[in-house]
Amino acid sequence: MEPLVQLRERILARFPGADVTVLPNPAPVGQDSLVIGREHALAIARFLRDDPELSLDYCSNVTGVDWPQQEVIETTRVTQPDPTTGTPKVYEQKTKRLTPAFLEVVYHLYSMARQHGPVIIRLRTGNRTDQVAVPSLTPIWRACEFQEREVFDLFGVTFEGHPDLRRILMWDGFKDHPMRRDYVEPDDYEWEPTAHDDVLKKAQEHLARAEGRQP
Amino acid sequence: MSDATAQLAETTRPEPADTPRGASSPTPSPESPLISEAERDELRRQGILLTSLEEIYNWGRSHSVWPLQFGLACCAIEMIAASMARFDIARFGSEVFRPSPRQADLLIVSGTVTKKMAPQVVRLWNQMPEPKYCIAMGACAISGGPFKQGYNVLKGIDRFLPVDIYIPGCPPRPEALLHGLMQLQQKIRGQKLTGPDAPRHLRADDPCAYPVPEFGERDLVPPQNPAVWQPPPPPVRPAS
Numbered sequence: 001m002e003p004l005v006q007l008r009e010r011i012l013a014r015f016p017g018a019d020v021t022v023l024p025n026p027a028p029v030g031q032d033s034l035v036i037g038r039e040h041a042l043a044i045a046r047f048l049r050d051d052p053e054l055s056l057d058y059c060s061n062v063t064g065v066d067w068p069q070q071e072v073i074e075t076t077r078v079t080q081p082d083p084t085t086g087t088p089k090v091y092e093q094k095t096k097r098l099t100p101a102f103l104e105v106v107y108h109l110y111s112m113a114r115q116h117g118p119v120i121i122r123l124r125t126g127n128r129t130d131q132v133a134v135p136s137l138t139p140i141w142r143a144c145e146f147q148e149r150e151v152f153d154l155f156g157v158t159f160e161g162h163p164d165l166r167r168i169l170m171w172d173g174f175k176d177h178p179m180r181r182d183y184v185e186p187d188d189y190e191w192e193p194t195a196h197d198d199v200l201k202k203a204q205e206h207l208a209r210a211e212g213r214q215p
Numbered sequence: 216m217s218d219a220t221a222q223l224a225e226t227t228r229p230e231p232a233d234t235p236r237g238a239s240s241p242t243p244s245p246e247s248p249l250i251s252e253a254e255r256d257e258l259r260r261q262g263i264l265l266t267s268l269e270e271i272y273n274w275g276r277s278h279s280v281w282p283l284q285f286g287l288a289c290c291a292i293e294m295i296a297a298s299m300a301r302f303d304i305a306r307f308g309s310e311v312f313r314p315s316p317r318q319a320d321l322l323i324v325s326g327t328v329t330k331k332m333a334p335q336v337v338r339l340w341n342q343m344p345e346p347k348y349c350i351a352m353g354a355c356a357i358s359g360g361p362f363k364q365g366y367n368v369l370k371g372i373d374r375f376l377p378v379d380i381y382i383p384g385c386p387p388r389p390e391a392l393l394h395g396l397m398q399l400q401q402k403i404r405g406q407k408l409t410g411p412d413a414p415r416h417l418r419a420d421d422p423c424a425y426p427v428p429e430f431g432e433r434d435l436v437p438p439q440n441p442a443v444w445q446p447p448p449p450p451v452r453p454a455s
Contacts, residue, residue, distance in 0.1 A: 170367070171331050175432040178366045185366040186434040189359065190446050199364060210449040 001116040002053070004032050014047060015040050023122065033106070033120035038134055041123055042161070045140045048109060048119065056109040056119055059137070062147035064155035066180045068128065069101035101128045103157050107137060107144070125157060128180075136162035154179035269408045276320075277308075277403040280348065280396070283319035284312035285339065288326025290353040290386040297389035307396050316342040321399070323392075324376075327355035327362055328369040330435050337375050337427045345416030345423055348403070350395055351378045354385045361385070374439035376425060377415075 002010075004022050011020050011034075019037025036044055048056045074095050082089045103125045110117030123134040136159035138144045148159045149168040156177035159165055167174065176183060187206055195203045208214065250258075255265050286294060298304045298312060313319040316339045328336055340349065351372050354360030359370040372378065379402060382395040406414050415421040425443075428435040439446075 169331075171430040173430055173432065183366070186438070188434060188438055189363050189370045192363075202364070207449055210446070 001114075001119075004034060004119075007054075007119070008034065011044055011047065015043060018044060020044070031118070031120060033122050035122045035124065038123060042135045042137070042140070045121070045137050048121070049140055053114075054111065054119070055113045056111050056117065058110045058112050058117075059107055059141035059143045060110055060118070061106075061108040062144050062151060063106050064151040064157060064179065065104040065106060066128070066155060067099065067102050067104060068181050070099045072097050072099055102126065103128055103132060103155055105134055105148075105151055105157055107141075109141075132156055133158045133160050135160050136165075138162055153177070156180065270404075272408065273404045273406060276346070277400040279308045279311075280321045280399065280403070281311045281313050281319050282309055282321040282323050283316055283339065283343065284314045285322065286325050287328060287332065287336075288353075288355065290325035290356070293386045293389050294323055294325045294352065294392060297392045302389040302393060304393065304396065307393065307400065309396055316340075317344065319343050320346065321348045321350065322376075323350045323352050324356040324372045324378075325352040326386075327360065328372050329367050330369055331367070331430075333369045333372075333375060333435060334427050334429070336372065337425055340376050341425055341427065346414055348379045348399055349376050350380045350382060350392075350399065352382045352384075352392060352395070353387055354383060357381050357383065369435075371444075374444045375428065377443050 008020050008022055012018060018040040020040075021035045023033045023035050025031050025033065048054055074097060076093045076095070078091045078093045079088050080091055081087065105123045107121045107123075108117075109119045109121065125132045125134055134157060136144070136148055138148060138159070139161060145163065146168060148162055149164070149166060151157050152159060152162075152165055153167040153169050154177055166172070170178065178185070187202075187209065190206060190210070192199055192203045250265065258265055282294075286292075296302060298310060304310055309321070316322075320343070322336075322340055322343060324336065340347070349372075351357050355362060355368070356372050359365070359368050362368040363370060369375075380395045380399050382391050384391050387395075406412075408417060415423055426437075426440060428437060428440075430436070
């Protein structure tokens with residue numbers, strides 16, 4: 001199969017002005033992915049399925065990722081002349097940066113006809129609070145239906161054009177989305193034999209609450 | 216008992232000199248039956264059956280415990296294996312897995328009880344007629360098991376149901392289920408039909424009602440049935 005950079009060029013030639021970027025994966029597996037803008041996502045998905053060279057006819061997996069806003073400190077090395085002696089000196093410059101907060105939906109696409117894959121595409125929402133809509137790809141790949149419902153249930157992404165967008169794992173009437181990183185789970189277990197890290201913190205908070213103290 | 220068998224019982228009974236006779240005193244009373252357990256067992260060995268209504272009733276009940284055909288997770292596979300020929304739960308009279316709760320005596324909670332499933336489990340339990348028994352099979356049904364820190368798993372079915380037997384394991388082997396069933400049979404055989412120790416369905420003070428929890432916004436409402444389960448008190452810390 002053609003590399004993703006070449007695929008991106010073909011997509012851009014077909015859909016001028018589309019927002020498509022290649023997201024490299026630095027891990028040893030090296031599975032790069034395509035980040036696709038929301039406005040052309042449905043058309044690009046249809047192209048990926050119907051293009052005879054690609055014919056990505058099988059969507060094996062849909063999953064969600066939550067990216068809350070984080071403060072990232074980046075360290076860059078700057079070479080500047082020393083003001084007193086004039087010799088070049090290496091300074092470390094630290095810059096703080098806030099990452100954007102958004103939710104992401106990841107689709108893994110394969111081709112049964114041509115026996116290749118996966119091509120991984122990602123759709124991103126505008127933020128995590130009020131702009132949480134992405135276009136549904138269920139009209140392209142029917143297999144997305146239940147998995148998009150799951151992403152809706154656990155992450156709170158709303159899929160525009162989904163035929164039946166309801167909760168699938170939690171019950172109707174459940175508030176909040178449990179797989180988001182800022183989800184606060186109910187305090188309903190009381191004892192842990194080998195507590196450590198986050199579990200230890202939770203157990204201590206529970207104990208403090210049981211003893212009537214403020215955690 | 217006819218006179219002939221009574222005589223036979225009298226002649227075949229061994230009479231050790233130091234046998235306490237208090238258990239077979241001639242005045243019958245509920246506290247001291249006519250013959251002791253040891254004497255009765257000896258009579259049985261000679262082929263003479265002496266029994267009480269309570270004993271034969273409990274014997275019959277304990278050897279026909281029909282479980283509900285109901286599985287939740289991987290423990291259910293072990294439960295199925297226990298009912299098959301290799302482990303053969305039919306040896307203990309429990310091979311008749313009933314597909315309807317109306318005909319079942321035993322609820323084997325075999326597997327993880329999610330919060331979404333918990334009201335249905337309680338409803339099934341309420342639909343079973345008394346006398347009924349509950350076995351919590353496996354770590355999940357006891358305490359939530361490996362999913363204990365999950366937001367979606369009930370931390371033990373004993374928060375809503377009165378559990379008779381706990382079988383630990385993840386999942387328990389079929390032998391463990393058979394052992395749990397034998398323990399339950401022992402428990403049934405020891406039950407009194409009258410008096411303050413009678414099981415709940417023979418007592419007027421126990422309504423036998425188990426409320427079905429509702430789905431709330433974040434958790435089940437209520438999160439446990441306080442009549443059957445209370446959170447344990449916080450551990451006592453040494454004064455520092």
